[in-house]
Amino acid sequence: MSTEKLTPDEEYAFYSRPENQEPQGQPRRRGKGLSSPIPVRFTPEQLDAIKRRAEADDRSVSAWIRRAVEHELDRPA
Known part of the structure; x- marks a missing residue:
């Protein structure tokens, strides 16, 4: 399999074959559990953009928001 991004149809076809359903490598465990939810408000335009980005990243x-926050926390202030 190449490292190119598959279309949803190609991905479905690939993973529908039993030989492509075997786990690879070591299991990945989540880190610490998540905290309690916190309320965050976005404008309708921001929320639409976030939803589009999340869908494009299949998240x-x-x-998607947690990943964006992690990215910002990793960069120098």
């Missing part, structure tokens, strides 16, 4: 909105 939930929450996971």
Whole structure:
């Protein structure tokens, strides 16, 4: 398999074959558990953009926002 991004149809076809459903490498465990939810408000335009970006990355909105926050926390202030 190449490292090129698959279309959703190609991805479905690839993973529908049993030989491509075997786990590879060491299991990945989540770090510490997540904290309690916190309320964050976005404008409708921001939320639409976030939803589009999350969908393009095949992530939930929450996971996309967590990744964006992690990215910002990793860079110098």
